[in-house]
Amino acid sequence: MMEENRKSTLTDDNLIDSNGAYASIVSLKSDVICECSLGPVPDYPKFLGASAFIMTVPTVLEEVKRIVGCPMRRKEDITVVIDVFLDHATYNKFRAYLAKSGLDESTALVNVLERGMANYWLQTFKELKNDYPRIENLLNDYRRYNETLKALELENERLQKILQNEVQHRKTQSPTENMRVKT
């Protein structure tokens, strides 16, 4: 019960190091740790325990620095470089969006990516709908060609048999014809 009350007044403070490891720190007051989860560096779990429960924020930061070997920074201070190659049409659209919206590149890209994620299934559906006739035509085209090739194979077998039969027929016929010639 007491724990419940305490959690309801807690505030989150996320910290992250340069390797991508993180520490989620929940403090009761601004400088007292009451809950701390750390990962994914293997040494971090050592940090969990009764001692962390009562550590102050500066002490936690010092301890993290000691374990990880480098200081931790606030999560929101960390940025990541997005490095992609786009087709020229999309790139030009992005430039046009930037000019139209008046946003800085970073905010504009985040907005575009968020819209992309939100409408992912709709856009997938639209692509599927547009691609449907193409696949249908392709299937018909492949099927027609496949049937032609199989007909060619079958015809070769059939013609081969006709020729074999013809040769056989002549062989069986030739003695009689020879007799006729003799008489």
Next chain:
Amino acid sequence: MKRDSQRRNENLMSALELIERREKAHLKITIPCEAVNELDQFLEGKGFLKSEGISILIQYGLSDENEEELEKLRLEKESQMARLNRVYCTMKFKAYLYFMENKAMTMRLRSLLSENRSLKTRLKNEGLQNLIPEDEWDHWDEAVITGYYRKYVFTNRL
């Protein structure tokens, strides 16, 4: 030997990068970590590689539809997606099977045609013209055959 193959791979990679750079535009922008975490989770959930997924999402995010059109598309999707997806996937798979079979058969196309022409000539020589059928492949010249090779053998695209 190992070094040679490593060098070949490196050359191939740099050639591919060069082609990509020439054909595509480079975008390099810094965004906050929180946005990237959300993005990573999304891409992982959809089974995308990061490089591939981000460019697709940018493309989707820049689509021209306004809210009204998106709503229309949403309604359409709800009523048609399951059926359309099922038929589409089946057609695509069948097309793939035909494509692979055609690929294997096209590799024998010259020999099949040559056998067919030789059999027809033999039938003619035997005086059996009436048994020789008229076929569409009788008129396939080198250009047509090369066209099929290009379409089925020298491509991996469906």
